[in-house]
Amino acid sequence: MENLLDINFLIDSFPAIISRLPVTIGIAVGSLILSLFIGVATALIKIYRVPVLRVISAIYVSFIRGTPLLVQIYLVFYGIPKIIYYMQIEYGWLQSADVNSIPPEVYALLAFSVNLGAYLSETIRSAIESVDRGQFEASKSIGMTPAQMMLKVIFPQALATAIPNLGNMFISTIKDTSLVFIIGVIDIMGEAKILGSRGLAFFEVYIAVSIVYWILCIAVERLLVKVEKRARRYERGIA
Amino acid sequence: MIKLENVHKYFERQHVLKGIDLNVQKGEVVSILGPSGSGKSTLLRCINFLEEPTRGIVEIGGRRVDAQSAKKADIVSLRNSTGMVFQQYNLFKNFTVLQNVMIGLTSVKRIHKAEAKKQSIEILERVGLADRLDHYPAQLSGGQQQRVGIARALALEPEVLLFDEPTSSLDPELVGEVLATIRKVADEGNTMLIVTHELQFARAISDRVVFMEDGKIVEEGTPEQLFNHPKVERTKQFLSRANRND
Numbered sequence: 001m002e003n004l005l006d007i008n009f010l011i012d013s014f015p016a017i018i019s020r021l022p023v024t025i026g027i028a029v030g031s032l033i034l035s036l037f038i039g040v041a042t043a044l045i046k047i048y049r050v051p052v053l054r055v056i057s058a059i060y061v062s063f064i065r066g067t068p069l070l071v072q073i074y075l076v077f078y079g080i081p082k083i084i085y086y087m088q089i090e091y092g093w094l095q096s097a098d099v100n101s102i103p104p105e106v107y108a109l110l111a112f113s114v115n116l117g118a119y120l121s122e123t124i125r126s127a128i129e130s131v132d133r134g135q136f137e138a139s140k141s142i143g144m145t146p147a148q149m150m151l152k153v154i155f156p157q158a159l160a161t162a163i164p165n166l167g168n169m170f171i172s173t174i175k176d177t178s179l180v181f182i183i184g185v186i187d188i189m190g191e192a193k194i195l196g197s198r199g200l201a202f203f204e205v206y207i208a209v210s211i212v213y214w215i216l217c218i219a220v221e222r223l224l225v226k227v228e229k230r231a232r233r234y235e236r237g238i239a
Numbered sequence: 240m241i242k243l244e245n246v247h248k249y250f251e252r253q254h255v256l257k258g259i260d261l262n263v264q265k266g267e268v269v270s271i272l273g274p275s276g277s278g279k280s281t282l283l284r285c286i287n288f289l290e291e292p293t294r295g296i297v298e299i300g301g302r303r304v305d306a307q308s309a310k311k312a313d314i315v316s317l318r319n320s321t322g323m324v325f326q327q328y329n330l331f332k333n334f335t336v337l338q339n340v341m342i343g344l345t346s347v348k349r350i351h352k353a354e355a356k357k358q359s360i361e362i363l364e365r366v367g368l369a370d371r372l373d374h375y376p377a378q379l380s381g382g383q384q385q386r387v388g389i390a391r392a393l394a395l396e397p398e399v400l401l402f403d404e405p406t407s408s409l410d411p412e413l414v415g416e417v418l419a420t421i422r423k424v425a426d427e428g429n430t431m432l433i434v435t436h437e438l439q440f441a442r443a444i445s446d447r448v449v450f451m452e453d454g455k456i457v458e459e460g461t462p463e464q465l466f467n468h469p470k471v472e473r474t475k476q477f478l479s480r481a482n483r484n485d
């Protein structure tokens with residue numbers, strides 16, 4: 001009798017796939033953190049209408065939104081080493097960098113940060129602008145510096161407002177990291193591919209890996225609900 | 240204490256303050272009355288440079304700032320010597336009552352946390368909110384929020400307190416507690432500039448009343464002079480119309 005699935009192979013593939021979770025989570029979380037900096041910077045540039053930078057950041061956001069993630073990953077993976085190499089030869093800069101020793105995870109992290117940063121930009125801008133003007137004025141009136149105002153008063157509230165959107169984008173990013181195997185990163189998807197070709201059981205390993213993604217995303221969603229509740233506790237009518 | 244000389248403010252083409260001269264002595268309580276749009280809020284906000292005056296001189300506690308050559312340090316100095324109470328309270332919503340009052344002490348005056356806490360609690364006792372330290376603004380009534388706003392302004396011991404319609408957003412039954420707090424603050428000897436539509440209150444609390452119209456100070460004097468014997472026709476009209484609405 002022909003089996004639809006080799007159940008044993010499927011089950012046996014889990015430990016190896018799960019062992020690569022740190023790679024997937026590392027790239028997703030790492031790029032979330034980096035992209036928050038990019039997102040905040042570009043949002044502030046737009047809010048404060050900083051000359052020149054404003055145009056650059058608008059072009060950046062538009063470019064990222066208008067090109068496929070896959071292409072962006074390739075651009076980073078092939079472009080950065082070339083640029084570094086060019087600088088070394090032409091200007092003698094970055095001599096200590098050994099292009100060949102940069103692990104593909106670094107390119108993946110960069111590509112995802114740059115990508116997510118552009119998407120966060122607009123969300124963060126509108127979250128900052130959703131904090132009422134009055135609190136900006138009150139901070140100024142008591143003599144806080146703009147940096148103190150942003151860090152202590154505005155960002156915490158903006159972040160609380162933005163969490164649902166940030167969360168959705170973060171979950172998309174987790175799923176998008178399944179593309180990184182194309183530049184040689186062995187994440188959970190990469191591992192699944194290796195196992196699949198070794199045992200010629202692709203259907204099984206992709207079922208396994210999809211279950212891992214699914215559970216991961218459910219866990220992150222749960223976590224986000226808790227984080228949001230905590231971040232917005234000041235909005236509710238109880239102490 | 241406060242000295243304004245020929246202060247002008249334009250918003251784009253609109254001339255909103257048309258040469259304001261005003262002196263307020265130390266410990267004096269001055270109310271500013273006038274119809275909506277006459278520039279009362281703008282005047283108050285020009286004193287601490289929440290709006291930059293287009294030209295003129297703002298002097299507080301001996302520091303003269305010419306609007307046309309104001310530097311960052313001048314603005315910092317003006318903001319440190321003033322405290323402002325807003326119509327919409329403008330409390331920091333992510334901070335508790337205690338944190339709202341403490342923040343100026345810890346991050347602007349750089350006072351040690353324990354000391355800042357002690358001082359803040361004392362001030363909150365003065366406005367009757369020592370039992371609400373850990374509440375967030377969203378958990379307070381409007382009147383309580385405004386008293387926190389007053390405590391926050393008081394915490395930095397500014398030389399001058401600026402009030403912009405501190406009771407105009409409140410439900411009528413909450414106005415009294417806030418007015419009582421403001422009166423207490425006045426009785427403590429603070430120098431205060433109050434924009435208000437509460438005529439009876441202005442009359443009772445003020446050493447001097449200023450009437451503004453169309454970006455100019457039209458008339459000023461003691462409450463007795465202004466309310467009982469207004470000289471200028473516009474002041475008379477304003478007071479009689481306002482009294483009818485009371």
Ligand SMILES: Nc1ncnc2c1ncn2[C@@H]1O[C@H](COP(=O)(O)OP(=O)(O)OP(=O)(O)O)[C@@H](O)[C@H]1O
Nearest residue numbers: 250251253255273274275276277278279280281282
């Ligand atoms: N930020 C601003 N930009 C443009 N115009 C402004 C701005 N703020 C105030 N104005 C204009 O300046 C004029 C004076 O406004 P202001 O708020 O000072 O009046 P007010 O006397 O405080 O009135 P109210 O009693 O209604 O509070 C108004 O015509 C108003 O529209």
Ligand SMILES: [Mg+2]
Nearest residue numbers: 279280281404
């Ligand atoms: Mg006003």
